[in-house]
Amino acid sequence: EPNKSVNPDEVVAIGAAIQAGVLGGEVKDVLLLDVTPLTLGIETLGGVATPIIDRNTTIPTKRSQVFSTAADNQTQVEIHIVQGERPMAQDNKSLGRFILDGIPPAPRGVPQIEVTFDIDASGLLSVTAKDKATGREQSIKITGSTGLKKEEVEEMTKQAELHAEEDAKKKDLTEAKNAADALIFTAEKSLKDAGDKVKEEDKKGIGELIKQLREEAGKDDKSAIESKTRELSDALQKIGSQMYGSTGSPQGQGTEGQSDAGTEDVKEKGSKNKKDEEKPEEGEVVN
Numbered sequence: 013e014p015n016k017s018v019n020p021d022e023v024v025a026i027g028a029a030i031q032a033g034v035l036g037g038e039v040k041d042v043l044l045l046d047v048t049p050l051t052l053g054i055e056t057l058g059g060v061a062t063p064i065i066d067r068n069t070t071i072p073t074k075r076s077q078v079f080s081t082a083a084d085n086q087t088q089v090e091i092h093i094v095q096g097e098r099p100m101a102q103d104n105k106s107l108g109r110f111i112l113d114g115i116p117p118a119p120r121g122v123p124q125i126e127v128t129f130d131i132d133a134s135g136l137l138s139v140t141a142k143d144k145a146t147g148r149e150q151s152i153k154i155t156g157s158t159g160l161k162k163e164e165v166e167e168m169t170k171q172a173e174l175h176a177e178e179d180a181k182k183k184d185l186t187e188a189k190n191a192a193d194a195l196i197f198t199a200e201k202s203l204k205d206a207g208d209k210v211k212e213e214d215k216k217g218i219g220e221l222i223k224q225l226r227e228e229a230g231k232d233d234k235s236a237i238e239s240k241t242r243e244l245s246d247a248l249q250k251i252g253s254q255m256y257g258s259t260g261s262p263q264g265q266g267t268e269g270q271s272d273a274g275t276e277d278v279k280e281k282g283s284k285n286k287k288d289e290e291k292p293e294e295g296e297v298v299n
Contacts, residue, residue, distance in 0.1 A: 046071050049165045052129055052137070052157065055092040055101035057082050057193075058186040064129045067097065071135065076128040078144075080121045088113035089125060091141045091150075095157060097172035099183040105168070107157060112141040112150045120197065135159055181234075188237045192229040195241055196222055199248055209255045218247055 047070050053063040056079065065075050081089065089112050096104030115123050124144040131137050137157040142149035172179070199222050203215055225240040 046133075046135065048073075048131065048157075049160050050095050050105075050168060051097055052093070052095050052107075054079075054127060054139075055094060058190050059101050060183060060186055060190075061094050061096070061099055061101040061104055064127065065131070071131045072133045074128065074130045076126055079125045079127060081115070081118070081123050081125075082120060084120050085117040086120065086123070087115045087117055089115070089141065091127060091139065091152075093137075093139055093152070093154065096168050098175065099179050100186070103171075103175070103179065107137070107154050108139075108152050110139075110141070110150050110152045112143065112148070114146065114148045115143050116145060131157070185232060185234045185237075188234045188241070189229050192225050192237050192241050195244055195248075196226060196229075199244055202248060202251070206251065206255055210251045211254070214247075214251050214254070218244070218251065221247055 047068045048065055049067065051061075051063050051067045052065040053061050056062045062077075064077060065073060079089075090109060091112060092101060092109045093107040094101045094104040095107050098104050112125065115125070126142045126144055128140045128142070129137065130140070135155070135157060137154040138151060139154070140149055140151040199218060203210070203218055206215070221240070221244040225237070225244050228236045228240045231237075
């Protein structure tokens, strides 16, 4: 015998009435989930705003990403928290800064700095930076990150839309410069490690290409930077073949320590396997 104590028509009607009451502001005892009005992130190499928590994420929420250093023997990093939808940090709202120091000296890209954004139900944002090698950490608490006025959110979103094209060009140029810088670092390290396995004339050729790329990276011609980056990359592949040929490495055999400098490789915590999680993004957090 079906239970007829609940009238389906009444349930639908009551639900519609509650929804109308919520929209009209008359019903208070209904849980409404708050969201982040704008993207939250940090400034990384070249002034790029790297997102940590995307806009419209339901709170409370917690997100972590692993970054690394931009220079050899860098013992501290500045964490600059920004809010907004534009790709460059300077064009967004600055929420705060703090320094994580005491990082053991190491080559660029080696230290692992875990940055965590934690927003509680009241909208309080806590940002923590932790050196995974030493456990040393610093943090900052920011109030009001989710309490922006509707007009502020609309204006910042509007500005992002208005400047979308020029912002994209600016970000692309910055990423080209970052890739060039990372390749120069890899090339100089490769020459140093090569020793007598590479012909002297090839070393000189690489050195000249490094010089040319460094000069172009100091300018604002994206196409020229990318062209010189490809030239240097191709030359490095050739001397790489020489090096492995001289050591008798079997063709097709995998090698360890291959560089992926200049590629976007931020891993959100828990999104990949353990091996991938431990791989920081090289040259991201700046001093």
